[in-house]
Amino acid sequence: MQQIKRWLWSWNEQFSQILLGLILIIMAVLLHHASPFFMTWDNWRNILDQSALLVIVSLGMTFVICTSGIDLSVGAIAALSGVCMALAMHAGLSVELSICLGLAAGAAVGVFNGLLIAKLNLSPFIVTLAAMSVTRGIALILTKGIPIYGFPVNFTWWGSGHIGSLNPPILMAVLLGLLAALVLNRTKLGYYTLALGGNEEALRRSGVAHKTYKTIVYTISGLTAAVGGLVITARLNTAEPLAGWMLELDAIAAVVLGGTDMKGGRGSITGTIMACLLLGMLRNGLTILNIPSYYQQLTIGLIILAAIIISELRLRNAPGHGTITKED
Amino acid sequence: MKRCKGLITVLLLGAFLMSIVGCAGKTTTKQEPPAQAPKAPVADSKVAENEKILMDQLQPLPKLQQGEKIGILVITLANPYWVSLKDSYERAAQELGVTVEVMAAPTENDAKSQLETLQAMVAKDYKGLIVSPIEPFNLVPGVLAANKKGIKVVNLGPGINVDALTQAGAHLDGRITVNFEEQGEKAAQYIVEKIGKEGGKVAIIQGIPGAGQSEGRTTGAKRVFESIPRIELISIQPANWDRNTAYNITTNLLQSNPDIKGIFCCNDVMALAATDALTAAGKRDGRYVFGVDFTNEAKEAIQAGKLDGSIAYSMDAYAKAGIILALKTIQGMDVPKQVNSPLAVVTKENIKEYETWH
Numbered sequence: 001m002q003q004i005k006r007w008l009w010s011w012n013e014q015f016s017q018i019l020l021g022l023i024l025i026i027m028a029v030l031l032h033h034a035s036p037f038f039m040t041w042d043n044w045r046n047i048l049d050q051s052a053l054l055v056i057v058s059l060g061m062t063f064v065i066c067t068s069g070i071d072l073s074v075g076a077i078a079a080l081s082g083v084c085m086a087l088a089m090h091a092g093l094s095v096e097l098s099i100c101l102g103l104a105a106g107a108a109v110g111v112f113n114g115l116l117i118a119k120l121n122l123s124p125f126i127v128t129l130a131a132m133s134v135t136r137g138i139a140l141i142l143t144k145g146i147p148i149y150g151f152p153v154n155f156t157w158w159g160s161g162h163i164g165s166l167n168p169p170i171l172m173a174v175l176l177g178l179l180a181a182l183v184l185n186r187t188k189l190g191y192y193t194l195a196l197g198g199n200e201e202a203l204r205r206s207g208v209a210h211k212t213y214k215t216i217v218y219t220i221s222g223l224t225a226a227v228g229g230l231v232i233t234a235r236l237n238t239a240e241p242l243a244g245w246m247l248e249l250d251a252i253a254a255v256v257l258g259g260t261d262m263k264g265g266r267g268s269i270t271g272t273i274m275a276c277l278l279l280g281m282l283r284n285g286l287t288i289l290n291i292p293s294y295y296q297q298l299t300i301g302l303i304i305l306a307a308i309i310i311s312e313l314r315l316r317n318a319p320g321h322g323t324i325t326k327e328d
Numbered sequence: 329m330k331r332c333k334g335l336i337t338v339l340l341l342g343a344f345l346m347s348i349v350g351c352a353g354k355t356t357t358k359q360e361p362p363a364q365a366p367k368a369p370v371a372d373s374k375v376a377e378n379e380k381i382l383m384d385q386l387q388p389l390p391k392l393q394q395g396e397k398i399g400i401l402v403i404t405l406a407n408p409y410w411v412s413l414k415d416s417y418e419r420a421a422q423e424l425g426v427t428v429e430v431m432a433a434p435t436e437n438d439a440k441s442q443l444e445t446l447q448a449m450v451a452k453d454y455k456g457l458i459v460s461p462i463e464p465f466n467l468v469p470g471v472l473a474a475n476k477k478g479i480k481v482v483n484l485g486p487g488i489n490v491d492a493l494t495q496a497g498a499h500l501d502g503r504i505t506v507n508f509e510e511q512g513e514k515a516a517q518y519i520v521e522k523i524g525k526e527g528g529k530v531a532i533i534q535g536i537p538g539a540g541q542s543e544g545r546t547t548g549a550k551r552v553f554e555s556i557p558r559i560e561l562i563s564i565q566p567a568n569w570d571r572n573t574a575y576n577i578t579t580n581l582l583q584s585n586p587d588i589k590g591i592f593c594c595n596d597v598m599a600l601a602a603t604d605a606l607t608a609a610g611k612r613d614g615r616y617v618f619g620v621d622f623t624n625e626a627k628e629a630i631q632a633g634k635l636d637g638s639i640a641y642s643m644d645a646y647a648k649a650g651i652i653l654a655l656k657t658i659q660g661m662d663v664p665k666q667v668n669s670p671l672a673v674v675t676k677e678n679i680k681e682y683e684t685w686h
Contacts, residue, residue, distance in 0.1 A: 035452075042473075043451040050444045145566050147538035149465055150492065160469045160496075232440060237465040237492055240538075242437050242568075283441075287448040293405055293434040 016259025016310070020274040024281065031285040038288055045165065051280030052169035053231045054250055055273055058258075059180040060224030061251040062272045063217045066184070067196035068264025069117065069124035071218065073109060074225035075247035076135035079240065081106040081229035083139045085155075086148040086239030095155045102233075103226045109135055110222020114215030132248070139241040147240040151233075159234025169231045173273075176224065181269040193217055197264020253304040254279060262308075279303070374672065374681055379645035381670045383652075386663075390655040393425030398654055399454035400430045401446050403462055403486075407436060407569065407597065409621045410460075416647035416686070417458075424651055429454075436569050437536055439466035446470030456480040456501075456654040464489035464540060472498035480657040484650045486540030501657040504650050504667040508544025509551075511639045512592070514673050515618040516552035518637060519590040520559055522616045527558025528589030531581050533602060535569040535594045542566075545594045545620060562588070567598050574598035578605035590616040596626035596638055603634050622674055622685065630679050637675035644686050645669070 032039040057074050064071045085102035089095065109131060116127045158168050184190035192213045195203045203210045228247065233239045256262060257278065258271030279300065286296045383389075400417055402410040414430045421428040431449060433442035439462045446459065450473045457479055461467040467488055474481050475498050482502040493499055519530060532549055535542030546564060553561040562585055567574035574593060578601065581588055591606075593599035599619025606612040619626055622640030629635035646669050656663050674682045 037452045040451060043448065046444070046447045046451060050447070053440075145537045147463060149489070149538075153495065156496075235469065236439055236443065236463070237468060238439070238463055238538075240437075240439065240463075242536075243440070245435075245437060283444065284448050287431060287445050288452065290429050290431065293432050297434055 016271050017268060017274065019310070020258065020271060020278060024274060024278055027278070027281060027285065031281070031288070035285075035288045038285060041165075043284065043288070045167070045170075047277070047280045047284045048170045048173075049167050050284065051276045052167070052173040053228050054247075054254055054276040054279065055173040056169075056176055056224050056231065057228040057247060058251045058254040058272045058276055059176055059269065060221035061248075061255045062180070062258070062260055062267050062269060063184065063193055064124070064221045065197075065252070065255050065260050065262060066193050066264055066267035067200075067214060067217050068262070069197075069214075069217070070128060070252065071113065071221045071225075072125065072128040072248045073113060073131040073135055074221060074228070074251055075244035076132045076139065077106045077109050077222055077225035078229035078232060078244035078247055079242065080109065080135045080139040080142075081226035082233035082239040082243055083142050083148065083241060085230065085233055086151065087142060089151055089155060090148065095152055098155070099158070099230060102229060103223060106226020106229060107219055107223045110219040110225075111215060113222065114218030117218060118211035118214035136241070143239070143241045145241060147238050149238050151237055156234050156237050159231055159236070169235070172227065172231070176227070177269060177273050184267065184269055189213065189216065194265055194267065197261070197266070199265070250279065253300075256308060257304065375642050375645065375685060378642040378670050378672065379648070382642075382645050382649045382667070385667045386649060386652050386656070388661075389652060390659045390661055392655070394655075395425060395427060396455045396655060396658055397427045397429075397453065398651065398658075399449045399452065399457045400428050401442070401449060401457065401459040401467075402430060402432045403442070403460055404434065404436045404438075405432045406434070407595075408623045408625060409595065409597075412623060412643050412686070413647055416643040417651065419644060420648035420651050424648070424655070426651060426655065428651070433462060437462070439463050443467055443470050447473060450474045450477060450479060454479055456482065456658045458482045458484050458650050458654050459488070460485040461488050461540075462486075462536075463538060465492050468492050468496050468498060471500065472496050475499060480654060482650060482654045482657060484646075502653045502663045502667075503665070504646075504653050504669070506641050506646070506669040506671060508541050509548035510671060511620050512545035512548025512550070512594075513552050514548075514671060515545075515592050515620060515637070515639050516549035518673060518675060519592060519616045519618055520552060520556055522636070523559065523589045525558070527556075527560070529560045529562045529585050529587060530590040530592070531562055531585075531588060532564045533574050533577055533591060533593040533598050534564060534566040535598070537566045541620075542569075542594045545592075549592045567593075567601075569595055569597060571597050571601040574601035575605045578602040579609065582606070582609050582611060586611065588615065590618075593617065593619050595619055596621045596623045596635075599635060599638070600625060600629055603629065607634070622672075622682070627674075627679070627682070627685075630674060630676060631683075633676060637673065640672045640674045640682065640685060641669045642685065 037043060061071060081102035084105040085098045088098035088101045113128055113131050116122050117124050161168050163171055192208060196214055200210060232243045254275040255272050257275035258268055260267035402413060405411050417428055417430055431445050433445060442462050443466050446467055447470050450470060457474055459467055464487060471481050480501040483500050484504050530553055532546055534546050553559050565577045567577050591602045593602055596619035599617050603617045606615055616636045618637050620639040622638040626635055626638045630637060653663060
């Protein structure tokens with residue numbers, strides 16, 4: 001009996017992933033029936049390619065949300081890092097150095113967010129909201145609002161090149177995904193990330209440098225957003241100050257859809273990746289079926305809503321959370 | 329009981345997803361060949377004139393009524409201009425006996441989604457594609473994919489950067505456009521004429537900086553304004569084709585320059601916002617606002633005397649020429665390097681001649 005109970009709870013732990021897996025399969029079957037063009041390798045490569053950006057950015061977002069934080073600045077960071085790379089390349093720096101500079105710019109915004117949130121104990125929502133505006137503003141000032149075009153081929157390779165029959169963004173997403181899963185589930189950093197969201201006070205009392213770890217988490221998010229900026233800039237061969245518009249919302253949606261708890265302390269990299277694939281598949285499928293873009297927006301909004309409802313129900317089911325008392 | 333709730337949620341979500349796919353099945357069948365004859369365009373000398381200039385560039389015509397399937401990617405159906413163009417495409421497709429499917433990006437500045445939409449379209453069975461990019465570079469990988477699959481690509485409206493295409497090993501099979509600089513020039517000339525001898529301050533409200541139409545129209549208008557000493561060009565502001573942004577910019581311009589005389593906006597949506605802002609500030613009189621595209625809303629505003637004018641080209645002729653060009657490439661015929669759509673300046677004075685224009 002005890003065993004069955006434990007098995008059921010462990011099932012509950014995987015609830016989101018199993019659910020997402022099922023929805024993915026059902027959607028794929030339905031779309032396959034609705035259109036003969038859906039289940040082709042070319043189209044699947046499109047879906048993977050298009051989901052890669054969201055996967056990369058959502059990985060960092062997963063860490064942040066695990067600490068019960070939020071990072072609204074990722075879209076703007078992606079734009080800024082792309083702009084930095086473009087300006088560096090147009091100033092004559094090598095492609096590798098330019099990429100490093102762009103990534104450093106993204107990480108710097110992450111450190112800035114992290115320090116304000118951890119050391120000054122400010123609300124992540126407000127800090128990153130301000131950072132979003134500041135970062136977007138810097139990107140607009142640097143470019144004077146005009147997109148920067150035309151980069152060397154070994155830069156655009158990062159967005160639209162080929163490694164075998166796959167694209168670099170797909171491989172980056174896979175590698176970073178594996179790395180993120182490893183870090184979140186197997187390392188001290190991952191453990192503390194979850195603990196920061198679960199019970200920060202306990203972490204502080206046990207003498208862990210919790211503020212440092214929090215700063216690191218926001219830096220990771222800044223860095224993944226900057227990698228996202230690399231992917232967008234290289235793929236479109238354009239660094240736009242308005243790139244990654246609303247990307248933060250897509251990333252938050254994917255993380256929540258993937259079963260990470262907005263209240264922190266619980267998160268899943270696998271879930272995040274599956275959710276990104278689901279959103280990518282949905283957008284692609286709706287296009288293939290000629291559904292106007294108005295309905296695409298509506299659908300994606302409803303899916304996010306459904307995800308939050310599921311996340312909330314799951315939370316109430318989970319052991320340890322118990323029922324909500326009146327004092328809360 | 330708790331688990332039961334979870335189950336209900338799953339079922340609801342499932343049902344919801346299925347309903348989406350269900351809807352999809354219905355919408356795809358919409359473009360079947362027409363049962364009744366297509367709505368004949370109103371016999372209108374101006375439209376006919378416009379169409380003739382365009383068709384002369386496209387002789388000899390391809391074989392029609394062959395039922396070719398053509399995919400069309402416009403910028404966004406959140407802008408009335410592209411919605412009208414979509415309607416024109418669909419009317420032209422009925423007349424020419426082809427099937428068209430029109431797709432778009434969700435918003436005007438979502439260059440990434442537009443590429444993704446194109447990539448999904450390339451995976452389908454179109455013979456040809458007619459694309460209008462948000463930016464000169466964003467669709468290049470999609471065009472390359474279409475080239476590889478042997479799908480003909482015609483570029484209509486804002487241009488795809490040819491150097492970037494060549495660099496990527498891609499090419500366009502045809503190109504049709506309006507001369508954006510000429511649009512800006514014609515509008516600016518009208519504003520300058522109206523302001524008259526005493527001269528005064530003018531401003532330009534742009535679309536998205538870097539976007540082909542926006543840059544072209546700005547360059548044209550700027551050239552005219554700057555060539556005339558009595559005209560002072562005080563500001564060029566990007567409003568990203570957005571009505572609200574254009575409204576705010578106009579309000580701000582009025583704050584710093586209450587004596588501004590003319591505003592050229594790179595499209596009608598922004599021009600309408602500019603006249604609204606002027607009216608709200610009680611400063612509409614004696615000021616001239618010009619837009620581009622001649623949308624239905626602009627037509628009504630010009631008739632009502634709210635907007636001073638707009639630059640028009642027949643949307644029906646334009647869309648029809650686009651499809652004919654695509655058909656010529658599909659049927660392996662030679663096509664001119666670039667086809668240009670003729671322009672018309674519609675103002676309060678001559679609006680009567682353009683009432684049935686589309």
